[in-house]
Amino acid sequence: PFEILSKLRREAPVRYDNSRNCWDVFAYDDVHRVLKDSLTFSSVRGTAAGQNLLFMDPPKHTQMRDLVNKAFTPRAIQELAPRIQSITEDLLEQVSGQEMDLVSDFATPMPVIVIAELLGAPTEDRSLFKKWSDILVESAENATDEAFQKITEKRMHAMQELAQYFKNIIEIRSKHPQDDLISALLIAEINGEKLTDRELISFCILLLAAGNETTTNLITNGVRILAEQPSVQTELYRNLDAIPSFIEEVLRYYPPIVAIGRIATKDTEIGSQTVKAGEQVISWVGAANRDESKFSEPDKFNLLRKPNPHMSFGFGIHFCLGAPLARLEGKIALQVLLERYEEIKLVSDRPLIPIPSSFVFGVKNYPISFVRM
Numbered sequence: 463p464f465e466i467l468s469k470l471r472r473e474a475p476v477r478y479d480n481s482r483n484c485w486d487v488f489a490y491d492d493v494h495r496v497l498k499d500s501l502t503f504s505s506v507r508g509t510a511a512g513q514n515l516l517f518m519d520p521p522k523h524t525q526m527r528d529l530v531n532k533a534f535t536p537r538a539i540q541e542l543a544p545r546i547q548s549i550t551e552d553l554l555e556q557v558s559g560q561e562m563d564l565v566s567d568f569a570t571p572m573p574v575i576v577i578a579e580l581l582g583a584p585t586e587d588r589s590l591f592k593k594w595s596d597i598l599v600e601s602a603e604n605a606t607d608e609a610f611q612k613i614t615e616k617r618m619h620a621m622q623e624l625a626q627y628f629k630n631i632i633e634i635r636s637k638h639p640q641d642d643l644i645s646a647l648l649i650a651e652i653n654g655e656k657l658t659d660r661e662l663i664s665f666c667i668l669l670l671a672a673g674n675e676t677t678t679n680l681i682t683n684g685v686r687i688l689a690e691q692p693s694v695q696t697e698l699y700r701n702l703d704a705i706p707s708f709i710e711e712v713l714r715y716y717p718p719i720v721a722i723g724r725i726a727t728k729d730t731e732i733g734s735q736t737v738k739a740g741e742q743v744i745s746w747v748g749a750a751n752r753d754e755s756k757f758s759e760p761d762k763f764n765l766l767r768k769p770n771p772h773m774s775f776g777f778g779i780h781f782c783l784g785a786p787l788a789r790l791e792g793k794i795a796l797q798v799l800l801e802r803y804e805e806i807k808l809v810s811d812r813p814l815i816p817i818p819s820s821f822v823f824g825v826k827n828y829p830i831s832f833v834r835m
């Protein structure tokens with residue numbers, strides 16, 4: 463899709479799409495401006511999402527974000543490294559033979575288990591989270607109507623079970639705090655105000671929703687680069703210290719989230735176009751990340767690209783809360799994979815199933831073969 467996005471950007475950096483009734487913004491500087499100006503470009507959507515950080519504007523957003531920032535510090539995240547390492551190793555320990563499906567065997571359960579344990583779920587409950595994550599990724603594609611209905615019901619049921627699970631943990635932790643995120647969120651306050659239980663549950667679910675599929679896709683997209691570009695794979699094996707830089711370039715080149723939506727709150731100009739109050743504006747991060755006015759040779763995967771001001775975690779007040787965690791998970795995942803396996807290749811006789819959304823870049827399966835070290 464990135465060739466098409468670049469082509470659209472060159473034709474018209476900002477344009478109105480009559481068939482979808484929204485503005486599409488493709489150029490780096492314009493995307494940057496839309497994400498930066500949260501007064502003119504609102505995140506508020508419908509009523510149901512009102513409880514959710516992603517869909518709040520200031521001042522509500524500022525208050526809630528300050529509160530969760532208190533518990534979600536880069537230092538608190540850095541302290542998770544040994545846990546993430548052992549979760550990664552345990553999952554790969556269960557892989558036998560010379561092949562695996564990277565998505566279902568590793569890249570899906572890993573972030574689910576990390577978030578669950580970060581929130582405060584005990585290690586014994588890992589298999590529960592693996593079960594829920596399997597249900598949430600189960601493909602409904604090519605399913606008959608009846609099967610589709612069944613899968614949808616199973617997913618809803620899994621989501622309800624998850625919400626109930628966290629409700630219980632919140633109840634227990636409010637009496638007996640522990641060293642986990644839920645306990646920290648229970649006591650965090652700003653100007654004497656705390657999160658309500660409802661806000662806390664919906665925040666837990668937001669973390670699961672915003673943090674899992676995205677991180678799964680970051681890991682898978684990274685391995686996909688290694689399989690598609692053997693010269694990058696060789697270069698990375700020779701220089702494992704470049705893994706953090708590799709992760710940044712994967713984020714730029716194959717961003718898990720390709721586009722971010724806003725609503726204009728007043729008449730304004732983007733590029734030379736006039737956007738009216740109430741109109742929807744889609745910022746194509748996937749196009750901005752390959753804008754040649756910002757990145758030299760944008761279609762080349764450059765392992766050591768520096769600087770790399772991609773916007774794959776967004777920009778401005780909604781900048782991804784989980785970015786330090788996602789970067790850490792990506793780094794550890796790649797480190798452990800590269801330590802264990804070499805000659806990672808796509809098993810190409812099976813078709814890849816793309817995630818059926820133009821806002822997300824990833825695949826639902828990624829069968830690989832490898833040689834064990």
Ligand code: HEM
Nearest residue numbers: 515516672673676677680718774775776780782783784788
């Ligand atoms: C916000 C991307 C991982 C939690 C965002 C936004 C993007 C993004 C683009 C901004 C959306 C907007 O402006 O409307 C990603 C990517 C990830 C990732 C590409 C993985 C590679 C995570 C993780 C977590 C997380 C691991 C949590 C554990 C959040 C939250 C927000 C957010 C809570 C809302 C922040 C706010 O509205 O203030 N993410 N994310 N994300 N992300 Fe992530």
